[in-house]
Amino acid sequence: AQKVTQAQTEISVVEKEDVTLDCVYETRDTTYYLFWYKQPPSGELVFLIRRNSFDEQNEISGRYSWNFQKSTSSFNFTITASQVVDSAVYFCALLTNAGKSTFGDGTTLTVKP
Amino acid sequence: DARVTQTPRHKVTEMGQEVTMRCQPILGHNTVFWYRQTMMQGLELLAYFRNRAPLDDSGMPKDRFSAEMPDATLATLKIQPSEPRDSAVYFCASGSGQGESYGYTFGSGTRLTVV
Numbered sequence A: 001a002q003k004v005t006q007a008q009t010e011i012s013v014v015e016k017e018d019v020t021l022d023c024v025y026e027t028r029d030t031t032y033y034l035f036w037y038k039q040p041p042s043g044e045l046v047f048l049i050r051r052n053s054f055d056e057q058n059e060i061s062g063r064y065s066w067n068f069q070k071s072t073s074s075f076n077f078t079i080t081a082s083q084v085v086d087s088a089v090y091f092c093a094l095l096t097n098a099g100k101s102t103f104g105d106g107t108t109l110t111v112k113p
Numbered sequence B: 001d002a003r004v005t006q007t008p009r010h011k012v013t014e015m016g017q018e019v020t021m022r023c024q025p026i027l028g029h030n031t032v033f034w035y036r037q038t039m040m041q042g043l044e045l046l047a048y049f050r051n052r053a054p055l056d057d058s059g060m061p062k063d064r065f066s067a068e069m070p071d072a073t074l075a076t077l078k079i080q081p082s083e084p085r086d087s088a089v090y091f092c093a094s095g096s097g098q099g100e101s102y103g104y105t106f107g108s109g110t111r112l113t114v115v
Helices: none
Strands: A003-005 A010-014 A019-021 A024-026 A032-039 A046-052 A059-061 A064-069 A074-079 A088-096 A101-103 A107-112 B005-007 B010-013 B019-024 B031-038 B042-050 B053-056 B065-071 B074-079 B088-096 B103-106 B110-114
Touching: A003 A088, A003 A101, A010 A019, A019 A107, A024 A074, A032 A074, A046 A059, A046 A064, A046 B103, A074 A088, A088 B042, A101 B042, B005 B088, B010 B019, B019 B088, B019 B110, B031 B074, B042 B065, B042 B074, B074 B088
Parallel strands: A010 A107, B010 B110
Antiparallel strands: A003 A024, A019 A074, A032 A046, A032 A088, A059 A064, A064 A074, A088 A101, A088 A107, B005 B019, B019 B074, B031 B042, B031 B088, B042 B053, B065 B074, B088 B103, B088 B110
């Protein structure tokens, strides 16, 4: 069975705090892609990152960083020095090479001023 | 900025009617995705295309849904006949490149209400 678990339903932080959003996945496929998307209150969807299963290199993009660990089937997302504009629902997703896609239920992040 | 254009933005239709949603991917993008978002089911991938060929549409109810790319500038998602449970926001996204050279852009979505 294929599954993506975002255990944190809601997170609330104060501006400038660091915050980590957890994502744990399950799949029997050996080739797959992991994604993070952002959905701000306006409702649009924003692609943040794609990582393939053979590349465990962590990635940093500005205040965003991602930690991919195959050993624990996790693909966690950290926002450093959070800002109010980071308030959104964040989705983690898995797409296998066979085309099967699964999304997590999302984590609602609220950053308070 | 290049953008993915979805039409219509909103659609209200009666049960049993045919609904066609359109997506204009970014010029040069070779991958197109259709997603559906509902409160109950969350986000689901319905179909995706690479170089206009359908790679997977296993997430789509085949009896009433169909997705096509008649040409590189247009992707369509059709529901016939529509049902109230199809009410959702439908997003299209297009992407380019392979390997490390990639990026995906979403359209603004079509909010469909079937009454």
